[in-house]
Amino acid sequence: MNYGRKKAAKKRKDITSKSKLKKKRLGVRIFKGVLLTLLLLVVAGCVGGGIFIKKVINDAPDVTPEDVKPTGYTSVIYASDNKTETERLTSAGSNRVYKTIDEIPKDLQHAFVAIEDERFYEHNGIDPKGIIRAGIIGITTGDFSQGASTLTQQLIKNNIFDFMSEDTFFDRLERKIQEQYLALKLEKQMSKSEIMENYLNTINLGQNTLGVQAASQRYFNKDVSQLTLSECAVIAAITQSPSYYNPITHPDNNAKRREQVLDNMLDQGYISQEAHDEALADDVYSRIQNVNTNITQSTTPQSYFVDALTEQILNDLEDPDIGLGYSETQAYNTLYKGGLSIYSTQDLEIQGICDQIVNDDSNYPSNIEYGLSYALTVTRADGTQENYSSGHIKQFRNMKYGLTFDSEEEAYQVIEEFKASIAQEGDTYDEVIDLSPQPQASVTVIDQATGQIKAMVGGRGTKSSSMSLNRAYTGSTRQPGSCFKILSTYAPALDSAGETLATIIKDEPYEYADGTPVSNWWGDYYRGDMTMREAIEQSANICAVKTLTEITPQLGFTYCQNFGLSTLVESRTTDEGQVFTDIHQSLALGGITDGVYNYEMCAAYAAIANGGVYQEPIMYTKILDHDGNVLLDRTQTQEKRTVLKESTAYLLTSAMEGVLTEGTGTPARLSNMAAAGKTGTTSNNVDLWFSGYTPYYTCTIWTGYDDNTPLADQEWNYHLRMWKKIMDQINTTKGLSYTDFETPDSVVERTVCTSTGKLAVSGCPSVTEYFDKDTAPTESCSGHRTTRRSTSSNSESSDSSDQSEDSQSSESSDSSNSSDSESSSDSGNSSSSDSTQGSDNTSSDSNSGGTQSDDSGGDSASE
Numbered sequence: 111m112n113y114g115r116k117k118a119a120k121k122r123k124d125i126t127s128k129s130k131l132k133k134k135r136l137g138v139r140i141f142k143g144v145l146l147t148l149l150l151l152v153v154a155g156c157v158g159g160g161i162f163i164k165k166v167i168n169d170a171p172d173v174t175p176e177d178v179k180p181t182g183y184t185s186v187i188y189a190s191d192n193k194t195e196t197e198r199l200t201s202a203g204s205n206r207v208y209k210t211i212d213e214i215p216k217d218l219q220h221a222f223v224a225i226e227d228e229r230f231y232e233h234n235g236i237d238p239k240g241i242i243r244a245g246i247i248g249i250t251t252g253d254f255s256q257g258a259s260t261l262t263q264q265l266i267k268n269n270i271f272d273f274m275s276e277d278t279f280f281d282r283l284e285r286k287i288q289e290q291y292l293a294l295k296l297e298k299q300m301s302k303s304e305i306m307e308n309y310l311n312t313i314n315l316g317q318n319t320l321g322v323q324a325a326s327q328r329y330f331n332k333d334v335s336q337l338t339l340s341e342c343a344v345i346a347a348i349t350q351s352p353s354y355y356n357p358i359t360h361p362d363n364n365a366k367r368r369e370q371v372l373d374n375m376l377d378q379g380y381i382s383q384e385a386h387d388e389a390l391a392d393d394v395y396s397r398i399q400n401v402n403t404n405i406t407q408s409t410t411p412q413s414y415f416v417d418a419l420t421e422q423i424l425n426d427l428e429d430p431d432i433g434l435g436y437s438e439t440q441a442y443n444t445l446y447k448g449g450l451s452i453y454s455t456q457d458l459e460i461q462g463i464c465d466q467i468v469n470d471d472s473n474y475p476s477n478i479e480y481g482l483s484y485a486l487t488v489t490r491a492d493g494t495q496e497n498y499s500s501g502h503i504k505q506f507r508n509m510k511y512g513l514t515f516d517s518e519e520e521a522y523q524v525i526e527e528f529k530a531s532i533a534q535e536g537d538t539y540d541e542v543i544d545l546s547p548q549p550q551a552s553v554t555v556i557d558q559a560t561g562q563i564k565a566m567v568g569g570r571g572t573k574s575s576s577m578s579l580n581r582a583y584t585g586s587t588r589q590p591g592s593c594f595k596i597l598s599t600y601a602p603a604l605d606s607a608g609e610t611l612a613t614i615i616k617d618e619p620y621e622y623a624d625g626t627p628v629s630n631w632w633g634d635y636y637r638g639d640m641t642m643r644e645a646i647e648q649s650a651n652i653c654a655v656k657t658l659t660e661i662t663p664q665l666g667f668t669y670c671q672n673f674g675l676s677t678l679v680e681s682r683t684t685d686e687g688q689v690f691t692d693i694h695q696s697l698a699l700g701g702i703t704d705g706v707y708n709y710e711m712c713a714a715y716a717a718i719a720n721g722g723v724y725q726e727p728i729m730y731t732k733i734l735d736h737d738g739n740v741l742l743d744r745t746q747t748q749e750k751r752t753v754l755k756e757s758t759a760y761l762l763t764s765a766m767e768g769v770l771t772e773g774t775g776t777p778a779r780l781s782n783m784a785a786a787g788k789t790g791t792t793s794n795n796v797d798l799w800f801s802g803y804t805p806y807y808t809c810t811i812w813t814g815y816d817d818n819t820p821l822a823d824q825e826w827n828y829h830l831r832m833w834k835k836i837m838d839q840i841n842t843t844k845g846l847s848y849t850d851f852e853t854p855d856s857v858v859e860r861t862v863c864t865s866t867g868k869l870a871v872s873g874c875p876s877v878t879e880y881f882d883k884d885t886a887p888t889e890s891c892s893g894h895r896t897t898r899r900s901t902s903s904n905s906e907s908s909d910s911s912d913q914s915e916d917s918q919s920s921e922s923s924d925s926s927n928s929s930d931s932e933s934s935s936d937s938g939n940s941s942s943s944d945s946t947q948g949s950d951n952t953s954s955d956s957n958s959g960g961t962q963s964d965d966s967g968g969d970s971a972s973e
Contacts, residue, residue, distance in 0.1 A: 173270060173292045175300050180208070180269070180312040180321065185450040187416060189458050190564070196456065197416045199446050209323045209334055211307040217339045217381070218322060219306055221346035224374035225367075227261045231302055235262045235293030262293040265309045268439055314439040315345060316352035318577065320446070329357060331401045339385055340392035343371040352438055358402050361395040368394075396487070396497035403485040403542040412576040414568030415456050418583040418709075419729040420445065423452065423742075432747045449736030455562035455729055457555075460807075463839045464553045464565045473832050474549065474570075474813075475825040481816050482513035482521050483544040486529070491536025503528050512817020514548055521545055547571045549821060551813040551829070552581035553836065554709045554727075558716035558808045561725025561748060563709065581812070587677055587705030588812055591790030592649045592973045593799045594700035596762060597673050597714055598666040599658040600646060604882075605669075605758040607661040611643040611765055612862050612879040615653040622695050628655045631791070631973035641864075641877065646765040647773030649789060649973045651699055658698035667693045672753040673714035674724055679703040700790060711801055712810035715787070718762050719803035721854070722754030757856040757882040762786075764880050767851070770802070774973055777830035778802060783841050784850045789830070791973045794820035798829045802837075805849045809836055858883045863891040 187197040211219075223230045229237050237260050259267070266289050296305070315325035325345050326334040337345070347367035348355045357364040369390060376386045412420070426432050427441035436444060444450070471478055486498040500513055506528050515521040525543065547570050555565040568580035579585045603609040617637040620628045630636075630651045637650070645653035658666050670678055670692075682690040682703070692702045709727055717724035726749040733742040754762075766786035769775040774789045778800055787802020796818050801810040813829045814821065840846070858881055863874035868891040870876035875894070881887070 173266065173296055175296070175304065179308055185445060185448060185452060187419065187452045187454055189454060189456050190562070191458075192453050194458060196454065196458070197412060199420070208311050208321070209307075211303045211310075213335050214307070214310055214322060215335060215337055215342060218334065218337060218342040218345065219310070220375055220378075220380040221342045221371050222261065222306075222310065222349070224378050224380060225346050225371045226264070226349065227259075228374065228378055230261050230306075233260060235295075235297035236260060236290045259289070260293060261309050262297055262305055263289045265305060265312060266292050266296065268312050268314075268443060269308075313349050314352050314442045315348045316356045317358060318446075320443075329398050329401060331404070338389070338392070339372075339381065340368075340389040340394045343368045343375075343389060344394055344398070346371050352442075357395060357398050361398070365395065393495070393497070396495075399499075400485045400487050400497060400540065400542065403483065403544065404540075411573050411578070413461075414573070414580050414582060415454075415461060415563075415566045415729070417568070417577050417580055418563075418566055419452070419454055419456075421584065422729050423733070426742060426744070426747075432742065434742070444741075448741075450741065451734040451738075453731050453733070455557075455560075455564060455731060457564040459843050460555055460840055461565040463843065464555060464567045464836055467832055467835050467839075468551050468553055468567045468570055471547070473835070474547075474551075474828060475822070477516070479514050479516055479548045479815075480518050480521055480545045481548045481550075482515065482525075483542075483546070484513070484525065485542040487540040488532065489538045489540070490534060496532075498528075498532070506531060511815070511819040514815060514817060514819050518545055544574070546816070548819070549813050549815050550581060551811065551832070552586070552708045553809065553811050554582050554712040555836070555840070556709075556712050556716045556727060556808045557806070558719040558725075558803060561713065561716065561720075561727055561750075562731070563727050563729050564807065566709065566729075582708040584707060587707055588797045588799075588814065589702070589792045590700040590706045590711060591792045591797060591799055592651075592654075592699060593711060593715075593788050593790030593801050594670075594702070595646070595649065595654045595698060596718070596766070596788050597675070598670050598700075599654050599661070599698045600642065600765070601673075601718070601754055601758065601762060602665045602669040603642070603657050603661050604761050605754050606665070608885060609642060609657070609661075610879070610881055610885055611641060611761055612864075612867065612877060612881070613642045614639045614864065614867070615642060615645055615650075615656055616640070617645075617650055617652050620652045620656060622655070628652050639864075641879070643765045643768060643879065646762075646788075647768040649769075649774045651973075654698040655695055659695055663693045663695055663697050666697050669753070670697070670714075672724065672751070673717060674726065675706055675710050675714060677702075677704045677706055677710070700792070708810055708812050711799070712808055715801040715803060715810065716808035717753055718759050719786075719805075719808050720759075721756045722752055722759035723750060724753045725750050755856070755882065756854045757884075760851065760854055760857050761880055761882065763851050766802070775800060775802070775830060777827045778834045780804070780834060780841070781838050782848050783837070783846065784848070785837065786851070787833075789973060791826060795823065795826050796820055798826060800830055800833045802833065804837060804841070804846075805851055806844075806846055807837070807840060809833060811836070853880075856883055857881065858886050860886050862887055863894075865894065866891045 185199040186195055187199070188194060189196050227237065229239065270292065300308075311321040311323075313322070314320055315322070315328075317325075317328050319325040319328045322345060323334045325348070326332055326337055326341075329344065330337065330341055344357050344364060347364050347370075348357065350367070354360060355364045355367050372381070372386050372389055375381045376383065381389075423445055424438075424441050427434050427436045427444055428438060429435070434441075467473060482500060482503070484498075484500045484503055488496045488498070490496070503524060504513055507524060513521070515524065522543075525541075529539065549570075551567070551570050553565070553567040554563060556563050566580075566582045568582045568585065569578075581588075603613075604611070617630070617640050619636065622628060628651055631649065636652075637648075640648070640650060640653055642653075642657075644650075645657075667678065667680070679690050679692045679702070684690070690703045694701070713724070713727040716727075728744045728748050731743075731745050732740055733744075735741045763786045766788055767784065769788055770779045770785055775787055778787060779785070783804045785802055785804050787800055790799035790801070791797070795814075797812065797814045798821065799810070799812050801808075803809070811829050811833045813832075859878060860881055861870045861876050861878045862868065863870040864877055865875055868887050868889050871891050871893055873894050874891050
C-alpha cells in the first residue's frame, strides 16, 4: 500500500467530499426506513396476531373437569325401513370399564408419559420445549407431523373437540390455540393424577377398545392392574395410531414402538436397565395372538353387514373429501360415543333370505368338511412357554393346501397326534380350536338403481365374534375367473372399440405374447368362428384373450378401474425386484395380482344393470348426531359416474341373458324373472363365482375353500343353484312380477350376414342381432352362391353359407352340454398360492405379457 503524502491527501479529500457525504447520508436514511418498516410490520403482526388469538380464545368453549370425563351415548343402527332397530353399538365400541388412578399400574402411567409427554409432571398444560423442538424439526426437515401436544391437550381434544371438523389450516390453528388455552385453564382446576386418570380411561386403543382396562382385557385377557412392564409398553405404543400400531394386525410396527417406549422409560429414570432388558426379551406378541384367537364376547356378535357398515362409517368420518376429516380417535369416539342415529340400507327380508340359503348345508356338496384354525401355548415344567399355530400342524401332517378335514373328529384326532409329538413331562396346555364349515361362501345384494347394499353375508356357519373375517367385504380378496371377461374385455370392446355382438372371433389355437398357449375350459378342440354373443354365452377363453389383445390390455385395465375395482395393480415392485402388473393379456380371464372383493364385483355388475352408470356401493343413507342434526348424508356424497353407454350396457345384458338360457350359467336360470349374468371359475375349481342381475337387484356369490383347496369337478355348479334360490325368493317375497330388461332408444335390431357383417339379403347365412344405432351396419351384402355341394370339386370351394351352418350346428350341439362341464378346470392365467383366504393367489409376470394360471398351458383351462 502507498502511504505517500499525495496519496494520503487524496484519500482525505475523497472522504470529506460532498458527494461521498450525500451518498452516505442516503444509505443511512434507506437503512433507517427499512428498519422502521420492519418494526411497523412486526408491531402490526403482533397486534393482529393478538387480536386473532384473543378472538379465538373468546370463542373457546367453557371447560370444567366434568367436561373431560369419558362419557358417551349409544349409537343405534336402523334398517332400510328407517324404524326397525338392528344394532346398538354400545358393547362393540363403548366397552369401557372405568378404572381409578390407584387401580392403574405406575408402569403403565409412566409408559404413556415417557412416549407421549415426557415433561407431563413439570409443565402447566403446554410444553414450550416440545413446541420449539417440533417447530425446529418441521422447519429443518419439512416434517411437520411431529406433535407437541401434552396429555392434557390430548384429553381436551378427545373429549371437547372430538366432533370438530378441521377442513382448513386456520381450522386446525384455531383448534390448536383453543386447545392450549384450555389446557392451561384445566391444569388449574385438576391435579396431574386426575388428568392422567381421565386420559387413560378415554384413549382409543384399537380393536373396539376405549381406555386401558378394555385394552388390557382385549389384548391380554387380564385386569389392567395385573399388566407386566412389557404389556404396559405394548398398550402405550398403540395410542399414536391405533391401526398402524395394532399389536394383533401389525405386531412388527407395535414392537418397534414398544422398544421406543421402554428406551424412553429407561432414559427418563422410570425403570432400571435390568427391567428394560427383561421386558424387551418378553415374547409378548405370541401371547397376544393366542388371546386374540381365544377371546369371546359375552354379547351376540355383530352381523357381517354391521361389521362392514361400521368400517364404512369410520372411513367416511375420516375422509376429508366427504367433508369431516376426523382423526381416527375422533371418528371412533363419534361412532361409539356420539349417540348417532344410523339409517342403513339393509333390507331385513333380503338379508334373511341370503342368511338362510348360505347357511343351509343342503345347498352345498354332500361331503362337508371342516377348516381348522389352531393356537397352542405349551408351558413346560421349568416355566418356559412355547407357542404353536395352524402352520405347525400343517407342517406336521405335510398337508398341501391347509387344515381341512372330513369331520370334526378327524380334526381333533390330528390335534392330539400333534400334541403328542411335542409333549414333555410336566407340560400344561392352553389351546384354542376354531372349526368352520368348508367350502365357504359370500354374498352381496345391491339395488342397482341406488347403489345401496341391501344384504351381505361374509361367511357360512355360526359367527363367533364381531369384526371377524368378512369374505364379502374388505376382509378377503379372491381371483374372479371369467366374471372378468365382461368388465375387462367385452365392455370396452363394445363401448369404445367399434365391436358388436355380431363380430366374428375365431376360436383357434392361440398363444400369449410369451408363447404360452391359451386353452378353453371345454378341452382341446376349437369351435371356429364364433360371434361375440356366442363367445360370451359359452365363456370362450381364446376369444376373450384375442379380443383384449386387439383392443389392448391398457384399455381393459382402465375400464376395470372405472368399474370401481380398487384392488387392481398398475405396477408394483417387491423388495426383491419382482414386478407385478395387471396390465396384460390374461386380464381378460381374471388373471390379476391380488384378486377382487365380492362387494366391488357386485357393484361393477350393478353398473351394467343400471344402464352403464356406476354408483359407489353404500351401506347407509344418512347419519344424525345426538341432537338430530345431519352429520353425514351419503346419498349426497355418493360417487356416481357413467362407465358405459346405455346401449353398451343393454348389449351386454342381452348377451348375458344368453348365459343363463343357452350358456354356462343355465342352472341359475330364474323361474319367473328376466335375468342376466356371468359365471367365473378359477384354476382347479378353487374359486366359483356368479355375478348376475334382474331388472331390480344385482347379486354376486362366491364359494370355495378358505385355504384354496380345489373343489371336485362334479361340484362346480352348486353356487349357481344357490344364486337362483336367493333371487327367486327375493322376487317372491318382494312380490316382483316378471319384467323384461328395457331396450333403450339407442339400440336397434338388424339381420346381418355372418360372412360379411353387412345387412343380410336373400341367400345370406344370417343372424339377427342388437346393435348400437351408431355402429349398426347400413350397407347390404352383395349376395352369395347357393349351389349345393355335390362333388369333390365344388366341395373344395365350399360356400360360406354351408360353412356357417356347419359351425352353428356344431356350436349348438356343444352348448347343450356346457352347463355340466364348464368348470373342468380354471380361469386362466393366475397362479394360485396356498395363502389362506385367497388374498394373493395370483403371481404375475410383467415381462411375459400375462399372468399364468396353474392350468393355462395344460390339458384344460378354467372358464
